[in-house]
Every structure is written in C-alpha cells, then in structure tokens.
Amino acid sequence: MNSSLETMDLAAAIRFGGSKREQALSSLYNVTGLFFKIKQMVTSHGGNEEDARDVFHEGIITLDRKIRQDEYEDRGSIESYLYGVCRFIWSNQLRKNKRVELKEDFTPYDQSTGENPLDTMLNNEGQNMVATLFSQLGDNCSKILSLWKLSYSMNEIAEEMGLPSGDNARKHKFRCYQKLLGLIDNSPELATNLKNLG
Amino acid sequence: MNTSEYTEKLKALANKELFGDEKMQLEKEIQENPALAEEFKKHLLAQELLEAFISQDLKKKLNTFPLPQEKPESSGAVIRKLNPSRYKWAIAASVSLILGVSSYLFMENEYSYQHLANNYVPQMQEVRGTNLVTDDILEKASSYISNNKSEMAIPLLTSITLDDDRFFIGQLLLGNAYYQIDNFSAASDAFIQSSKSADEEVKYQGQYSFLLCELKLKSWSEENQRLLKELSENEFFIYKNEAEALLQKLKIAKYFN
Numbered sequence: 001m002n003s004s005l006e007t008m009d010l011a012a013a014i015r016f017g018g019s020k021r022e023q024a025l026s027s028l029y030n031v032t033g034l035f036f037k038i039k040q041m042v043t044s045h046g047g048n049e050e051d052a053r054d055v056f057h058e059g060i061i062t063l064d065r066k067i068r069q070d071e072y073e074d075r076g077s078i079e080s081y082l083y084g085v086c087r088f089i090w091s092n093q094l095r096k097n098k099r100v101e102l103k104e105d106f107t108p109y110d111q112s113t114g115e116n117p118l119d120t121m122l123n124n125e126g127q128n129m130v131a132t133l134f135s136q137l138g139d140n141c142s143k144i145l146s147l148w149k150l151s152y153s154m155n156e157i158a159e160e161m162g163l164p165s166g167d168n169a170r171k172h173k174f175r176c177y178q179k180l181l182g183l184i185d186n187s188p189e190l191a192t193n194l195k196n197l198g
Numbered sequence: 199m200n201t202s203e204y205t206e207k208l209k210a211l212a213n214k215e216l217f218g219d220e221k222m223q224l225e226k227e228i229q230e231n232p233a234l235a236e237e238f239k240k241h242l243l244a245q246e247l248l249e250a251f252i253s254q255d256l257k258k259k260l261n262t263f264p265l266p267q268e269k270p271e272s273s274g275a276v277i278r279k280l281n282p283s284r285y286k287w288a289i290a291a292s293v294s295l296i297l298g299v300s301s302y303l304f305m306e307n308e309y310s311y312q313h314l315a316n317n318y319v320p321q322m323q324e325v326r327g328t329n330l331v332t333d334d335i336l337e338k339a340s341s342y343i344s345n346n347k348s349e350m351a352i353p354l355l356t357s358i359t360l361d362d363d364r365f366f367i368g369q370l371l372l373g374n375a376y377y378q379i380d381n382f383s384a385a386s387d388a389f390i391q392s393s394k395s396a397d398e399e400v401k402y403q404g405q406y407s408f409l410l411c412e413l414k415l416k417s418w419s420e421e422n423q424r425l426l427k428e429l430s431e432n433e434f435f436i437y438k439n440e441a442e443a444l445l446q447k448l449k450i451a452k453y454f455n
Contacts, residue, residue: 025256026263035266040398040434049265057260061253069249070214084363130250146255149213149248177209180244190243 010078014067017151025064034079038086046094055093059086068150129190136183141176148173204237212241310451320374320389320407332364339371348375366395366404373407386411402435423448 013024028034038059039052047055059082066072072081134142140161147157154166154173163169184190207224210216216224228235335354342351352375358368369392376385389411392404406429412422426448430441 029260029263030266037399041396044398045396053265057257060260061256064256065249065253126250127254130247130254133247134251142251145248146252149245149252177244178205180247181240184240184243184247190247 011067011072011074014064015070017068018153018156021064021068021150025060028060028063028078028082031079034082037083041083041087042090045090047090051090051093055086055090058089059083062089129187133183133187133190137176137180140172141179144169144173144176145180204234208234208238208241209244212238212245320377320385320403320410332358332362332368336364336368336371339368339375343371343375343378346378348378351375366392366397366400370400370404370407373404373411377407377411382411382414386415398434399436402429402432403437405429406435406437406441418448 010024010028013020015021035052035056038056039049042052042055043049062085063072063078063082137145144157144161147160152160154169157173158164158166158169161169161172163172207216207220211221211224228238335358339351339354342348342354352372355368355372355375358365362368369388373385373388373392376382376388386408389404389408393401393408395401395404405425409422409426409429412418423445426441426445429435430438430445432438432441435441
C-alpha cells in the first residue's frame, strides 16, 4: 500500500477524496483473497466468474458512494462490509432472476436496520438518462464537475484539466455547473425517472 | 442575498458543505419560500446526477483492472492469518499440533481415536460482521475463548438466533467453546449447525470440527470417513492438508479401535 495511506485507513481515504480515494480503491480492489471469497460465494450460488466480477465491481461502487455520502459506519473491517454488500447484491440478483432457490441463511445484510445498499443504484433507464445528460454537458465539464464532487482542490483540477490556475478552474466549474442546471431545467422527466430506482 | 449568492449557498447546502447558523438560516428560508424550495430541488438533483455519473465512471475504470487471481492462503499459513493478540488459544493449539505430531510416536495408545483427536484441534477463525450487536457478541466470545473462559462465551453465543446472518459463525465459535471444556457432545451439535452455512469456509470448518468431536466421542463411522475424505480432497477447504494427514493416520487407527 502507498505509504501515504499507512496513516489513514481505506474508508477514511475514500472519504477524504481526491487522489487518496483513487489509491484506496485500488488497494481495496487488490486485498488478498477478497475477490476469491466473493467469487466463491457467487459461484456456489448459481453464478460464474463474470457474474462474480460484476458483483465485485458493483460492491465497490456502492461502498465508495456510501462512504462519500457518510452512510458508512466504521464497524468491523471494510473488507467484511464489502463482502456483505456483494452478498446482498447477488442475492437480490438471484431473486430477480429466480435462478436458484436461496438457502435460508442467504439473507441480506443489515436487515435489522432496514438498510438497502441498492437504494443508491439506478435501473438501466436511469443509467441511460445520466449518460445522455453528461454527453450533452460535454467531456470537459463532466470531468471538472466530477473532480469537484470528489473533493479535488481547484489547483488539482486545474492541473488535471490543463488549466492555467485554480481560479481559472473555479470559473470553469461555475460555468459547467450552471450548464448542468440548465440541462436539468430542460429535462423535467429527469427528476421523475431518477426516483424509479433498482 | 442576490441570485448568484443564493446559487452558491444552495449548491453548498446540496453538497453538504454548509454548516451551523448559515445552514439553519437557509433551510428556514427554503421551508418558507416555495420558489426557493424548487430551486433547491434542482441543486439536489444536480448532486444526485453527479453521483450517478461518478459511479458510471468508476465502473468503466474497474472494468479495465485485471481481476485479482490469487487463491486464499493454504492451511499451512493458518497461524499467520490469525491476529496473535486476539487468538492466542488458536495459535497455541496450532503450535501444539505441530509439537504433538512430533511426540506422537512416543506416547501410549497412539492410534486411539481420542489420541488422534488430541493432535488436531478445531481452528477458530477471525470474525467480523456487518451487524453491530452480533459483532460485539462474537468478538467478546472470541476473546473469552482465547483466554480459556469458554463458560463465559457460551451464554453469549447461544443468544444468537437463526434469523441472524451471523448465526452459523456463532455456532462455529460455540462449538469451539464447548470443545475447550471437553463437552464434545454439545460441541458436535454446534458444529453440525455451523456446517449448514451457505458460506463454504464456515461449512467445511464445521464439518471438520464435527469429525474431531466424533473421534473424541469414539463414534467413528464409515460415513465420517467418507466426509473426511471429501474434505481432504477439497481444494477450497483451508485445512485440507490437516484432513489429509488425519485420514492417513485413521487408515492405521481403525485396527486399534
């Protein structure tokens, strides 16, 4: 693991954002035995390696979002939490496909709190709408706004985007954000469709 | 406040970057002003869309990563897997296994089932979960067992019910606790329960530990032998090597029991 992450655990690094988040996600991806355990879980319940890869990726995406939105509580290891999320994702997939009869103990995690890690995931239609919107926004604006959302500093954004200064990056961000609000104004169906999750 | 200032503040509130009095003031204004509330919804939606875009972007990046290809550590590395400060008992048991095997040949009744079982003890795995209350129970119980206080772990572990997603790991620990106080019959029941887990690591460990109880209870059968053989040939069972070694010894032991 990169030495700058030694003083900061993975969840904290993801929460911090910026380049530390990138390093932390990469480290999490390569935790010894983690993918193997998830793959075992998936393949022993009707899935194949490709399913396992998809579940693993969705698990990391969900975990990343939960941490950045302060919905992750530091209890137990992050690896165990991720495994629990992946188990939930796969059990949900199986229920949708009705592929395999689930064993009685293959239950969603955190049932006691009613928390559903898929609450933040979009269905296919929602995903397509997002992709269309951001292609209208343009690559540069999409990147500037996502870097800003991921807590990169204005100087880091300027460096990443080849802009002359942090102030210049700030102006670009403002204009891009206004453009995004304009696109939202012109797409009233967005708000309705994004409510139809999962 | 002018429009531009409102835009910045609404954006900050939607992005959870507004705090204290400023936050409370703006929230109050939003409650009292429907037009402002509508404007705020747009900013919330903008944040939601950015999150969705970031997730899509991350998915594209992850798809370019090569899949981790490693397998779990072999059973020979089981001591390194455990946290020494928490599982001293399990490590001591593992060490005694190694010492026990070497002094094996010099002991009387060396091929008795009970004696064989003395050289193979159920291993305890680190437990961490996603349910706060049960996590506390499991971690406390693990600590008690590590400190040879199984009688304190047992009531904790029996409180975990079947509808808890950590039930089967709890049963595995319960089996360890009973085993430690030589209640092999109760240990056997708990290990049988844990072997019903869908988590294969827990399932195989439960099966193996149940077989050790059978040896202790001197009730070895053909069915047990078959199960042990399966475990010894199971690439995904982390104590495959121990199972194989025990199987070999049992081939001789059957003549002495």
